[in-house]
Amino acid sequence: EVQLVESGGVLVQPGGSLRLSCAASGFTFSNYWMTWVRQAPGKGLEWVANIMQDGSEKYYVDSVKGRFTISRDNAENSLYLQMNSLRAEDTAVYYCVRPFSGWSWFDYWGQGTLVTVSS
Amino acid sequence: EILLTQSPDFQSVTPKEKVTITCRASQNIGSTLHWYQQKPDQSPKVLVKYASQSISGVPSRFSGSGSGTDFTLTINSLEAEDAAAYYCHQSSSLPITFGQGTRLEIK
Numbered sequence: 001e002v003q004l005v006e007s008g009g010v011l012v013q014p015g016g017s018l019r020l021s022c023a024a025s026g027f028t029f030s031n032y033w034m035t036w037v038r039q040a041p042g043k044g045l046e047w048v049a050n051i052m053q054d055g056s057e058k059y060y061v062d063s064v065k066g067r068f069t070i071s072r073d074n075a076e077n078s079l080y081l082q083m084n085s086l087r088a089e090d091t092a093v094y095y096c097v098r099p100f101s102g103w104s105w106f107d108y109w110g111q112g113t114l115v116t117v118s119s
Numbered sequence: 120e121i122l123l124t125q126s127p128d129f130q131s132v133t134p135k136e137k138v139t140i141t142c143r144a145s146q147n148i149g150s151t152l153h154w155y156q157q158k159p160d161q162s163p164k165v166l167v168k169y170a171s172q173s174i175s176g177v178p179s180r181f182s183g184s185g186s187g188t189d190f191t192l193t194i195n196s197l198e199a200e201d202a203a204a205y206y207c208h209q210s211s212s213l214p215i216t217f218g219q220g221t222r223l224e225i226k
Contacts, residue, residue, distance in 0.1 A: 035215075045155075045163065045206055047215035061214050095162060104210045105153040105169070109162035 002026040002108045004096045009113030016086050020113060022079040022096030030054075030074040033099050035106065036081050038092035048094070049081065050103050059103075063089075086117045121145055123207050125218035133226045138194040140221045142207035147187050151211040154183055154192045158203045166205075167192065199225050 008020040020036075036048040049070040050059045058070050069082040079096055093112040100107045122145040132138055142152065150170040155163040165174050167183035170190055180195040194201055202225045207218040 044204075044220040045157075045208070045217040047217070050213075050215070059213050099210075100168070102210075103213070103215060104151075105165055105208070106155075106163070107165060109164070111162055 002098070004098065004108055004110035006094065006096045006110045006113035009094065009115045011116045011118060012086055013119050014087060014117055016117070018083045018086065018115060020081040020083065020094055020096075020115070022110060024077045024079065024096075024098075027098075029072075029077040033102055034070075034072060034079045035097040035099055035103065036070060036079075037095045037097050037106075037109075038090075039095070039112075040089075040092045043092075046092075050099075051079070083115070086115075088117050091115060091117045120214055121148060121209050121212060121216050123209055123216055123218040125205075125207060125221050127221060128219065129222045129224070131224040131226055132197055134197055134199055136197045138197055138201075138223065140192045140194075140205055142185075142190045142192070142218050144188045144190070144209060148209050148211035150186050151209055152183075152185070152190045153208045153210065154181075155206045155208060156181075156201075156203045157206065163206065194223075197223075197225070201225065 003025045005023045035050050051070045067085045071080045093114050095112045096110040097106045098108040124143045126141050152170045154167040157163040166181045171183045182193050184191050205221045
């Protein structure tokens with residue numbers, strides 16, 4: 001059974017940093033692109049970042065470029081999102097998501113982890 | 120960036136009714152359009168891939184159609200458990216984008 005379990009979401013002050021983790025199991029992690037998607041409270045879904053199987057290609061939504069870094073550890077079956085210079089508008093539930101292939105449709109989603117940026 | 124515009128934003132419907140949600144893309148995306156359902160306090164779940172392809176385990180009352188810029192999600196014979204938000208998503212080009220969502224309320 002495919003499982004994606006996020007962790008690391010907390011309350012952080014504006015300008016602060018945070019690292020989210022996603023533990024993957026039930027599939028060969030190193031064979032898949034991986035994605036972070038976020039959802040602000042009461043709002044819609046927003047794609048944040050993608051990373052290729054070997055980590056050699058990474059893509060970001062403009063609003064997080066230069067502040068967030070997606071990475072992965074295939075030996076540990078883990079996906080990460082390093083978030084720096086956090087802003088109030090980064091407050092959201094962050095989902096770890098597996099695309100079926102490349103950056104196609106999303107077949108598995110984690111339960112999400114809540115990041116709150118507030119003073 | 121490809122903008123996806125869904126309509127309506129909200130709809131209140133009765134059980135057994137047929138529901139149609141539309142998603143319009145700002146440019147031609149072929150069939151690279153997918154639909155998701157998100158129930159309150161749950162993660163999204165895929166309903167339809169590539170505009171019209173069914174997903175194993177998804178009830179047959181959910182179907183999709185369209186190509187290019189205009190797409191439709193149809194729910195035949197709505198059930199109470201279909202109360203949720205529905206989102207379209209394009210994977211044609213980066214940045215990946217989602218529609219703003221359609222919330223269905225069951226009367």
